[in-house]
Amino acid sequence: MIRAILMLLFLLAGCSTSQEELMPVDPDASMLSLWQQQSGGNAALLDARTQLRRPPDGPVAQPEADTIRSQFPRLPNPDMVLYVFPHLNGNTPVPGYSTVFPFYTRPQYALPGERLTPP
Template sequence: MRRIAIATVSINLLSGCATGSKDTILPQTGPTMKEVYDAHFEHTRQRFRDARIDMGRRSAADIPSNLDGYTREADAEILAVFPRLPNPSLVMYVFPHLSAKGYPVPGYATSFPLYETVEYALPGEVEGWE
């Protein structure tokens, strides 16, 4: 008798989870996944287009013949598209000391990131953080 009661209660609980159809559980209004996907990547493509337009505004006369400023500008473009995720730097001061062989080492400061690896955001990934 007890087994029958447990089986009946189990069947009733499990059937309660199966009530309703797909139409009543999932919302039927709003954009489709394809529309959300296309809108996200259209926004990303627009950011790339804007970056290319900004790069195209420079004339050949603006670029120095020895290209000293080129790498800095390329770095700025990369960081604009792939920004670094927050990773604070820690500064540590090493007091003057003697090396293992007895030579004096002057005091110095060094800086290193809090986290081991530097992480970069994908295009459009940090829009909510700004």
């Protein structure tokens, strides 16, 4: 009984605090103004970052991706077709249907120099 009263008192004490007293916020502030205020309004740093960015599929990254694909080709992952026969789910009839899932749970890759086709 005493434990329940203490829990109730703690819950009521938590609800009695005011958000405005605890964290005063300007009602007209936007997320952009708050972010600029916290970052010091340093737009030069943001401009420098945007100049350094390049698309991931640019001309530099494409040859590297081709090299990786040629060194580590994906092994074939056959699709398994499973037919589920018509059945009852409780009193509800469920029609038969087919579903397809890959044989391996994850893609498998060949090691460098490993043959993909049998001799």
